Amino acid sequence: MKNAIVGIDLGTTFSLVSTLRDGVPVVLPNALGELLTPSAVSITDDGTVLIGAPARARATTHPTRTALAFKRDMGTDKQIDLGLRKMSPQELSSLVLGTLKRDAEAALGCAVEEAVITVPAYFGDLQRQATKDAGAIAGLKVERIINEPTAAALAYGLHERNRELRAVVLDLGGGTFDVTVLEIIEGVIEIQSTAGDARLGGEDFDAALAEHVIARIKGEQRADLDRDPRARARIKEAAEGAKKRLSEAESTRVALVDLPLGGGRTTSFELWLTREQVDDVWAPVLERMRGPIQRALRDASLTPDRIDEVLLVGGSTRMPAVARLAAQMFGRLPLRKLPPDEAVAMGAAVQAALKTGDAAVEDMVVTDVAPFTMGISSSTQLGTQRVTGIYSPILERGTVIPASRVERFYTVGDDQQQILIEVYQGEHSLCRDNVKLGEYQLKGLPRGSAGEQGVDVRFTYDMNGILEVDMTIVSLGKTETLVIEKSPGRLSPAQIKAARDAMARLKFHPRDALPNATALARADALFVELSGPDREALGAALAVFRAALEGQDDREIETRRDRLNGLVESLRRR
Incomplete structure (x- = not known):
């Protein structure tokens, strides 16, 4: 195989790259052996650019040097400050895409030059153009932009092509929410309507819970949490962790040790949260999901009782409150027939296979609709x-x-x-x-x-x-074509080339050293949350691992890294 075309889910929180193998969509692992690559970029003190897991881990320890959720700003002229330099959302997205490209090449053993990239169905023209620009900066020919719920429908339809049914896909990711009504008849997937909110996702649930925690801290301790950005970053990280734990448990503990208040002052705080409490906190966010669902049904001229299946896609649909909302609105239990985090990437692989004429999908057809007037x-x-x-x-x-x-x-x-x-x-x-x-x-x-x-x-x-x-x-009889040059974030071919040249001059952390950088970043992020014997134990493990890095013995480094990672996972579960 000289080169391959892959499917990419460029997500707000996590991104994935996939391909079709023997008629089955497969998500490819990154340098850490993980399937999900955080959509995060961070710059170290010496100017080295970190992408993915180590960058996300630095969001709590170095919030002013780290960019997250920049997908929400695609199609704008916003510049995101990472301390040593400012970057546009396209440039940041191109760094993530470039990392996925290299991961795919390592997994497939061939060059990857083309890609199908997914976007939220409710992304408009500016955001789609910005996504294509990001791909071009990363050195990818973007063969096709496909809506995320349409991609999920393709992955779903690949396994259900012999059925006839009408379904609704609820796609709630880290930063966006899409609703798609579709019909499958003999391998033909017809999208009947699409609606959504390009600024509604898991990040909003995290933010709402974080503000609840902040209000509790301010109310009980009169603490000023606005003077040091690290305090809010740590609270947001704790809120995200609590959200995930409450997807499995009825209650969870949030403990924040030595929150910085500025001027050398700190405070510590602990509280218990129950599902019932957080459901009340999330009620306004959940209510925002109703509008797009109702609009999609109305545009398809359907009532909830005419829907055969409700499919949940996106990591944020793991929240019990989301499944409960879907059950209430449709009068039936929603389904997760595909891994929620992987479904969109799997569908992108199917679309890439359709593009190349793969025999495994030759009997599949998909139609889509315009999401906007x-x-x-x-x-x-x-x-x-x-x-x-x-x-x-x-x-x-x-x-x-x-x-x-x-x-x-x-x-x-x-x-x-x-x-x-x-x-x-x-x-x-x-x-x-x-x-x-x-x-x-x-x-x-x-x-x-x-x-x-x-x-x-x-x-x-x-x-x-x-x-x-x-x-x-x-x-x-004279015709002229509109060339939108003044739109926010729109890049000309010359600007794309300049951006590619600028990206090439950046200093990146070596791919083969990424496991070490990630282990250090994750351990450092947890270290600031701990106290007492747990903190001492982690500090000792960090010191031993850093000493191994200085010694440059590969076997010793791997052994100490595995022990450090094991300790971090153990301490996180407590």
């Missing part, structure tokens, strides 16, 4: 008053893609020789309440009376969810 800003003359900023849809949400739709618009003024075409996506009647994608000043209209000159605006929406806009002056 897209249109332009228009105006109308009402008597002596002109009303502007009216949203005129051209391509409605729920349209089967690829699709092309055209609408004709007319001049509103005498001798009007140019029109500003402003493109939006969203569902509101006024443009100001929707998302602006870009604009184009169309010039050269022949002079004439108001309403005399027509302009055909055509929207073409491809399978990647990328929008192209053509504008034709009807009387001249």
Whole structure:
């Protein structure tokens, strides 16, 4: 095999890379032998870039040097400060993608140059373009952008292709929530509707619980937790751990030792949390899930009783409160037929196999729909008053893609020789309440009376969810294409090349030394949480491991690392 095309789930919290082997989707391991690679980037004091597990572990000890959840900022011009340098969401995502590319090459033994990358169904044009840019910076040709719940449906449909059923996929990941209604008939997977929230996920449950803990600490100890970012980072980490434990247990203990308050002051705090308590804390977040579910059903013209199966996808669906909400809304127990964390990546592998014409999936077909309505800003003359900023849809949400739709618009003024075409996506009647994608000043209209000159605006929406806009002056037959250059975060080919060159100049931790860096980072993160004999034991193990690293004896390093990792896991379970 000279090179391979892989499927990539570029997640808010974790990312995965996969391929199809003997007709079965397989998630490939990273340098640590783990399937999930944290979507995290951190920079050390000497400028070395850490990606994945060691970076995520540093989020509690070095929060100002570590970036997490940057996927939420894709398609914006935000710059994320990591201390020694600032990076865009595309650059940070490209580092994660580059790591997955190298992991896949190591696992497959061949070059990986092409990829299918998944995105939330509710990602708009700007976010999808930014994802393609991130892939290009990482040296990947992004063959296809596919919606995450559609990917999950592909993985599910691979095993259910001989059944006929209508299902709803609830995909709750670390940062996004998608709902997709689909129908499977003889290997044809038809997406009937999609809805979601691109800023709702496990991170929001963590944040809500963290704020609850902070409020308790402030209320009981009058402690100022805003002066040192490490305090909030540690509380958020503790909240995430409590959330995971409460997925298995009815109650859990949260203990925070020596929280820094600034000025050398610290405080310690302990409390017990029950499922009932956290369900109350999470009630507003859970309520936000209802809207997209109801909208997806409405767009598919279905009621909950007409759904045969409810599928849970995404690591955050492990929370009992999420399964309970799904059961309440659909009147049936939801299913987890695929590993929640891996389902999307598995579907991306199926899509990659479809792209290459793999015989194992040759009888499968998938159709998708546009998740948003897209249109332009228009105006109308009402008597002596002109009303502007009216949203005129051209391509409605729920349209089967690829699709092309055209609408004709007319001049509103005498001798009007140019029109500003402003493109939006969203569902509101006024443009100001929707998302602006870009604009184009169309010039050269022949002079004439108001309403005399027509302009055909055509929207073409491809399978990647990328929008192209053509504008034709009807009387001249002249067509121009919208090139969105001023959109936040959009990179030109020259900027992508410059970003690739900049990434190549970064100093990365060697891949074969990643297990050592990860062991140290995870142990350091736990060390700050412990006290007493446990802390002494971990400190001693850390010292022994660091001494082994200085000695550079590979066998001794591996032995001491295994002991350190075992101790960390043991202490975490207490």
